[in-house]
Structure formats: C-alpha cells, structure tokens
Amino acid sequence: MIIKPRTRGFICLTSHPDGTALNIKNQIDYVQSKGTIENGPKKVLVIGASTGFGISSRIAAAFGSGAATIGVFFEKPAAEGKPGTAGWYNSAAFEKEAHEAGLYAKSINGDAFSDEVKQQTIDLIKKDLGTIDLVVYSLASPRRTHPKTGVAYASVLKPIGQTFSNKTVDFHTGVVSDISINPIESQEDIDNTIAVMGGEDWKFWMEDLHNAGVLANGVKTVAYSYIGPELTFPIYRNGTIGQAKNDLEATTTTINSILKDVNGEAYVSVNKALVTQSSSAIPVVPLYISLLYKVMKEKGIHEGTIEQMYRLFNDRLYTTDGTIPLDNEGRIRVDDWEMRADVQEEVAKLWSQATTENLEQISDIQGYRDDFFNLFGFNFDAIDYEAETNEMVQVPSI
Ligand code: NAI
Ligand code: NA
Numbered sequence: 001m002i003i004k005p006r007t008r009g010f011i012c013l014t015s016h017p018d019g020t021a022l023n024i025k026n027q028i029d030y031v032q033s034k035g036t037i038e039n040g041p042k043k044v045l046v047i048g049a050s051t052g053f054g055i056s057s058r059i060a061a062a063f064g065s066g067a068a069t070i071g072v073f074f075e076k077p078a079a080e081g082k083p084g085t086a087g088w089y090n091s092a093a094f095e096k097e098a099h100e101a102g103l104y105a106k107s108i109n110g111d112a113f114s115d116e117v118k119q120q121t122i123d124l125i126k127k128d129l130g131t132i133d134l135v136v137y138s139l140a141s142p143r144r145t146h147p148k149t150g151v152a153y154a155s156v157l158k159p160i161g162q163t164f165s166n167k168t169v170d171f172h173t174g175v176v177s178d179i180s181i182n183p184i185e186s187q188e189d190i191d192n193t194i195a196v197m198g199g200e201d202w203k204f205w206m207e208d209l210h211n212a213g214v215l216a217n218g219v220k221t222v223a224y225s226y227i228g229p230e231l232t233f234p235i236y237r238n239g240t241i242g243q244a245k246n247d248l249e250a251t252t253t254t255i256n257s258i259l260k261d262v263n264g265e266a267y268v269s270v271n272k273a274l275v276t277q278s279s280s281a282i283p284v285v286p287l288y289i290s291l292l293y294k295v296m297k298e299k300g301i302h303e304g305t306i307e308q309m310y311r312l313f314n315d316r317l318y319t320t321d322g323t324i325p326l327d328n329e330g331r332i333r334v335d336d337w338e339m340r341a342d343v344q345e346e347v348a349k350l351w352s353q354a355t356t357e358n359l360e361q362i363s364d365i366q367g368y369r370d371d372f373f374n375l376f377g378f379n380f381d382a383i384d385y386e387a388e389t390n391e392m393v394q395v396p397s398i
Helices: 017-034 052-065 086-100 115-129 187-197 200-211 240-258 285-298 305-317 341-353 365-375
Strands: 043-047 068-073 105-109 132-137 143-145 152-154 164-170 175-181 215-225 265-270
Touching (some): 017 052, 017 086, 017 305, 052 132, 068 086, 068 115, 086 105, 105 115, 143 187, 200 240, 215 240, 215 305, 265 305, 285 365
Parallel strands (some): 043 132, 068 105, 215 265
C-alpha cells in the first residue's frame, strides 16, 4: 500500500515501514560510529523496547556492546488495510539488523503490566539466555490494569493545588496560545497516576525475575525519569506525573534490597526532554522542547534518544573504572546539558518572547515536527512516499 501520515491531534495514526527501518538503521550507524562500550552489558531485557528511549536502549546495548536482547512491548502489526504501529516496524527492523549482525534478539508483544507477560519473559530467558545482566524499564502508558486486583487505572496530567496557566503550541500549525489546566480534584488523580507510572510494576518485574533465578550476579536495572525546567514544574515535576516519578525514584531502594543477594543495583536515569509519542501528549512541553532544541543545536550539544542512551551506557552505567556518577539524590543525570544554566537562561528568555508570529524564527518548531514525523517513519528525504510498500512486515521472532 501507499502510506501517508494521518494525524489526529498529537497522535499519528499511520506509520511507514521503510521510514521506520531507516530511523533504526540511522541509530545503529550512530552507535557503530561511536565504538564499543567497554565492560558493557551482554544479556539485556528491555521492557518498553519498541519506541523512544526503549528502542534506543536496545540498539545501544546490541550494537554498542554486542548484547543479546529480549524486548517487551505492546504494538500492532498491519491489519485490514491499516499499517502496523511504528513500534512494530521498529522492532521488525531492529531484529532483522541484529540477526544479520549475528546478535540474539527476540521480542514479546503483550501487556507488560500483566503476570502472564512476565512469566512468558522468564520462560524465554530460561530457555535461551539463562540469566540477564541488565534490565531496562522504559514503559510509558496512559493506563494499567493491576495484575493482582484487576483494577484498571488511568493516569492524568494535571497540576496539584492550583490552575496552571501558560503558553502552549500546536506543533502542526505553529499556533501559540494560552492554556489553563485545572488542578486535580482529589487525591485519587495522584494515586491513579502513581499506579500507572510509578514504581510498582518495575518492582513486580524485578521481584519475579529474581524469584525465578534469572538475574545474573551484579545485575543492573535502570528506569527513566524527568525533571525539566521550572516553567513546566506545575504540569510535570510538581504535577501528578511528577508524583509518579517520585514514586519510581523511591522504588530503587526497594529493588536494591530485593537484589541484595545477587549484588544487584537499581538506578533511575533522568533523561533529556525529547520528542517521543509520550512527550508530545503533555501540554506546554512541545513548546519548551522546540525552544530547547533551538538553543541546544546552536550550542552544538543537541542529542536525540540514541545519543542519550549511548552516553547513559558508555559514560554512566558502564564506565571504565566501574564508578557510576550520581547526583545528590542518587540519580544518574543525562539531562545535564539540558539543565545547564546558560541553556535554561536562553530558553526562558525565548519562552517569554514566543508568539505565533515569531515562532518559526526563534524556535526549532520545524525540528520538532521532523522528529515527530520521523518517529512514524515520515519526513525522510531518502524515502519515496508515493511508492507502494509492503505493510505486512513481520517481527521475525513473533
Ligand atoms: P514511548 O511512548 O516512546 O515508549 C513507551 C514504550 O512502552 C513503548 O515501547 C511501548 O510499546 C511500551 N508500552 C506501553 N504500554 C505498554 C504495555 N502495557 N505493555 C508493554 N509495553 C508497553 O515513551 P518514552 O518517551 O520513550 O518514555 C519512556 C520512559 O522515559 C518513560 O518513563 C518516560 O517518562 C521517560 N522519559 C521520557 C522523556 C521524554 O522527553 N520523552 C524524558 C525523560 C524521561
Ligand atoms: Na564503558
């Protein structure tokens, strides 16, 4: 079929198999250009492995460190004249490239929050790899069905305490407008968001993997968090999602005690704000990212998910002398360049100036758009979007 982008709000309903494959190939090329990650991981489980930081973690592990990888994700193949999801095509392309490079790569498509998928993953590890030495937890989801109680939780993106009013942008049209977001009405909004995006499911994974005896001595596990600038605090770090991130970060202590007898270590890495399917859904954040991109590109310090994940592995989790640099709260920081004072000062200045009229000049809104469409395999010069393509691409191991 011929596949064109079809968007609804911040969602792209279609994906292009050749464009997403090119996106994966570009990420692999980047990692190979950087060279081998010394002392890197060898058997890696990535939970949330199909898009964003998760697929880039999988690529960094496989092509930077020669790791065997198992990826868990929730994606859809093509059906009834509809293309598959971007994460499906990403995973198909990743496995094909990994297999050609002689690397073990298998995937599990299903609900990572469920006990069934956890058991399926354990069975696969036992059958093929024996143990795992790195578990990457990179899930982002708006809902979770609790595996023990069956309760379905939906997260919300709301401020706590008072209404938050600021600027936002529709990145398709470039229209900057004022937005007011009402605060939570009850504690339930916080509890639901923590139930979806907090640390409980990460803990369940590590408990189950540990009890099954499939964690190697010295295993590491890492989950991803975000802090960001003060101007997004009301909607992000001090909002409902921030409460979930606090819970996720606190879960490292619990997991460290679970992993004691295998000398395991749990970390949270605070990553940079980037265009992903999840971040485009958060109000105000796309305008911040488009200004941040402009400033960071001008300073020559811009990174995408693959640059971030390579740096996380090479300069943080697997350093030459084995020490992991942490902040005062015990977190890994690869948002260090985003949070540099000179970067934040310039973003804040641009933020106060931003209007519909000057946005194309003062921001990198075009870079935002390109990154957004690239996630779905669109806006690549090398792809002929008028040509027929085979949408029925399969993930080899599924
Ligand atoms: P994403 O939307 O690109 O990736 C989410 C992944 O989770 C996908 O692989 C998806 O298939 C998987 N997934 C979702 N629900 C699932 C389920 N029920 N079962 C199995 N798999 C499921 O998101 P992104 O942005 O890469 O986020 C990953 C983590 O990074 C999140 O914790 C996010 O908060 C964090 N982060 C994101 C930043 C950003 O700017 N995008 C910045 C810093 C941290
Ligand atoms: Na290293």
